[in-house]
Amino acid sequence: MSSVKCLYCDKTIESFTLRSLLLKKDELCPDCRKKLKVTRKRIDLGEFQVETFFDYEGLFRDLLLQYKECHDEALKDVFLYDLKEYLGLRYHGYHLLCIPSSFKKREERGFDHLKAIFRTVQLVPLEGLKMKREITQEGKDLVQRRLMESNYIYNGPNVDKILLADDIMTTGSTLKGAFSCVKSHARKVKVISLAYKNITLHL
Numbered sequence: 001m002s003s004v005k006c007l008y009c010d011k012t013i014e015s016f017t018l019r020s021l022l023l024k025k026d027e028l029c030p031d032c033r034k035k036l037k038v039t040r041k042r043i044d045l046g047e048f049q050v051e052t053f054f055d056y057e058g059l060f061r062d063l064l065l066q067y068k069e070c071h072d073e074a075l076k077d078v079f080l081y082d083l084k085e086y087l088g089l090r091y092h093g094y095h096l097l098c099i100p101s102s103f104k105k106r107e108e109r110g111f112d113h114l115k116a117i118f119r120t121v122q123l124v125p126l127e128g129l130k131m132k133r134e135i136t137q138e139g140k141d142l143v144q145r146r147l148m149e150s151n152y153i154y155n156g157p158n159v160d161k162i163l164l165a166d167d168i169m170t171t172g173s174t175l176k177g178a179f180s181c182v183k184s185h186a187r188k189v190k191v192i193s194l195a196y197k198n199i200t201l202h203l
């Protein structure tokens with residue numbers, strides 16, 4: 001097997017797990033993979049619940065920042081390496097609708113970071129969710145976050161079931177906004193976010 005370097009720590013990956021031999025090679029070394037711990041949570045937002053998979057801290061946070069802010073597109077597959085089969089089965093029959101980034105951010109990155117992450121999940125993608133006004137994630141205070149709740153429009157098709165997906169959930173304002181836009185366009189809407197950032201711990 002040719003030598004492969006860990007995308008995070010740059011060490012040559014010498015040991016391979018059974019999973020990585022049988023399925024797709026992991027692009028993280030076993031040490032980094034172990035540190036990227038899946039901690040599944042269910043966050044109740046009243047009208048709906050959000051299933052989350054990582055805490056926004058440590059290695060997960062470093063990787064996501066490198067991917068999103070340093071535009072390191074090669075990292076796209078590391079986040080769902082352990083989760084893509086689960087998501088495909090758990091949400092079988094759902095259309096996948098990713099929360100859009102601002103136009104400015106997409107231009108800067110040159111790729112749609114969330115769609116790229118979720119591309120490996122076997123769900124039919126759905127389009128049509130848009131921001132009314134361009135608000136980027138940085139510097140958003142709680143008041144601006146609340147504005148996000150009315151900042152989406154959906155002009156896509158009606159489908160049976162929609163799975164809304166985001167990367168980081170903090171107050172849930174983005175997801176609440178997106179949920180209220182799409183709920184009348186599907187019989188069922190479920191919501192997931194890669195990570196949960198508990199702001200009571202970060203303020």
Ligand SMILES: [Zn+2]
Nearest residue numbers: 006009029032
């Ligand atoms: Zn590593």
